[in-house]
Amino acid sequence: MDYKLKEEIVKSVPQKGFFGHPKGLFTLFFTEFWERFSYYGMRAILIYYMYYAVSEGGLGLDKTTAASVMAIYGSLVYMSGIIGGWIADRVLGTKKTVFFGGILIMFGHIALSFPGGIVALFLSMGLIVIGTGLLKPNVSSVVGDLYSEDDNRRDAGFSIFYMGINLGAFIAPFIVGTLGQKYNFHLGFGVAAIGMLLGLVIFLATRKNNLGLAGSHVPNPLSPDEKKRVYLGFIIVAIIVILLAALTISNGILTIDRFTMLVSIFGIVIPAAYFIVMFRSKKTTPDERSNLTAYIPLFIASIMFWAIEEQGAIILAQYADQRTQLQFAGLKLESSWFQSLNPIFIVIFAPIFAWLWIRLGKRQPSTPAKFAWGLVFAGLSFIVMIFPAYINGVDTLVSPIWLVLSFFIVVLGELCLSPVGLSATTRLAPAAFSAQTMSLWFLSNASAQAINAQLVKLYKPETEIIYFGVIGGISILLGLILFAMSPKIQSYMRGTR
Known part of the structure; x- marks a missing residue:
């Protein structure tokens, strides 16, 4: 972004008003808090809604x-971020894209608030996938617009924003989950x-006074001729x-399993295509190709990690429902x-890990x-889940402590890998593909969940x-291999540690 334009945007934002941060952080904190509340609230009961009997x-x-x-x-939610980034960069700007994304998400939840069967389920999923793709990658960009590049509050501002994400995700299962499971699933979706x-x-009530020009700039707008071609192509x-969906579904060709x-195939093909394009591009320098070579094993490791972590809302959610003793310490x-465990552990331990890396300095x-x-x-978070079945068999209900332990261990892994992966992506990305490489990082999660589908x-x-x-x-074996390969991978990371 042009320096003068950046300066003009920052000047338009009231720089004090939310814990010593720009006022706009209040708007974005609570927009994302409630978006994450709705998303994780729905996700906490969605699998149960799908497999519970009609009578339940x-x-x-x-x-x-x-x-x-x-x-x-989950895979499609992460894939759709590519579309959201493109629309913000070429058509609407990030602020408008966030707003329209929120509207689609809301209508997605409304679709499940009323009995509508399978049709309502897939309509809801489609709206939330597109809406989250519009909102999720762009709301963070608006946070970045609030601060000048040399503002020493910048990292702290993102930390506060990140806290909003996890607080929304922490509270949602208790409210939406309780209403959905104890009373009525549609009531839970309605609260989402x-x-x-x-x-x-x-967002609407405070954006004018708090956000100023933040998120209003369109970095690479379509020309009038490009707009016509793009809009026509989109319609076609x-x-x-x-038409294809209507024909294949009605004839029984496109089933849920085939879809x-x-x-799952797209989840592997799309990131592979990204890597090939970047490697073959004339804009990628030899040093950048070396960095990409180092990035590949990290990307594969990320897929393996998310394939386990994301099963917390699928297999471990099913385990909590079917295999876990839900009477504990006098509580029902x-x-x-259990879906609240991941975000609360992150809130507690993220500052400790940040302190640890600073404390270790060059020894980290x-x-x-x-x-x-x-x-x-x-890997260990899954290995510990062997013991309840090994000790007591698979026909008895197990202590909820096993699930708590599993979620705790995988969060330790997430704090080693996730923030470090974001940082590594910004450092190893070819200059000509910096924004797209960040999309590629999020595609590692999409690929993991695409694999999980099978x-x-x-x-x-x-x-x-x-x-x-x-x-x-x-996972543990791949981790050990990665330890052994670390010096070699490091040697390919030109100019970075």
């Missing part, structure tokens, strides 16, 4: 199909819709997709409440070594020792 208020899908659909849903509505109301593609397989637990592990630790912790079909209580053991073992 669910759709009556089999557990395997429900697990696979959950994984595909209200959450997004609150986020939109705060939309018509073709709708999940199709998305809801299985959806290298980027590949931190990724390796992430894989080892992820992997979760293998889980059954009677096979859980093999399931948790094999996946956990592979």
Whole structure:
């Protein structure tokens, strides 16, 4: 962004008013808080809604199909961020894109607030996938617009914003989960819709005074001729997709299983294509190709990590519902409440890890070594789930402490890998592909969940020792290999540690 334009944007934002930070941080903190509340609230009960019997208020899908659909849903949410970034960069700017994304998310939740069967489920998922793709990658960009490049409050501002994300995700399962499981699923989804509505109301009511020009700039706008071509192409593609879907679904060609397989294939092909394009581009220098070579094993490690971490909302959610003793210390637990463990552990331990890296200074592990630790912790989080079945068999309910331990261990891995991965992506990205490489990083999660769509079909209580053991073992093995390869990978990382 041009320096003068950046300066003009920063001057338009009131620089004091939210814990010593720009006023706009209040707007974005609570917009994202309520968006995450709605998203994680819905996700906490979605798998149960799909496989609970119709007599219990669910759709009556089999557990395997429900697990696979959950994984595909998560994969598409991360894939859609590419579209959201493009629309913000070329058409609307980030602020408008965030607003329209919030509207689509709200209508997605409303679609599930009323009984509508499978049709309402997929309509809701489609709206939330597109809406989250518009909102999620762009709201962070608006946060960046609030600060000048040399503002020493910048990192702290992002930390406060990140806290809003996790607080929304922490509270949601307790409220939406309780209402959905104890009373009525549609009531839970309705509360998720209200959450997004609150986020939109705060955004609309405060954006003029708090955000100024932040998020209003369109970096690379389409020319009038380009707009005509793009809009026409979009309409043609939309018509073709709708016609193909109508024909293939009505004739029984496109089934849920075939659709999940199709998305699983895209989840592998799209990032592979990204790497090929960047490697072959004339704009990529030899040093940048070397950095990309170092980035590939990190990307693969990230896929392995997220394949385990994201099963917290699928397999471990099912485990909480079917295999866990929900009476604990005189309390009646809801299985959806376990989805609050990940965000609360992150809130507690993220500052400790940040302090640890600063404390270690130059003695801290290298980027590949931190990724390796992430894989080892992820693998251990699955390995510990072997013991309840090994000790007591698969026909008895187990203590909830096992799930708490599993979620805790995987968060240790996440704090080794996730923030480090974001940092490594910014350092290793070719200059000509810096924004797209960040999209590529988020695609590692999309790829992981696309793979999960096939992997979760293998889980059954009677096979859980093999399931948790094999996946956990592979993750630990890859972590050990990455430890061994760390010096070599480091040698390819030109000018960075």
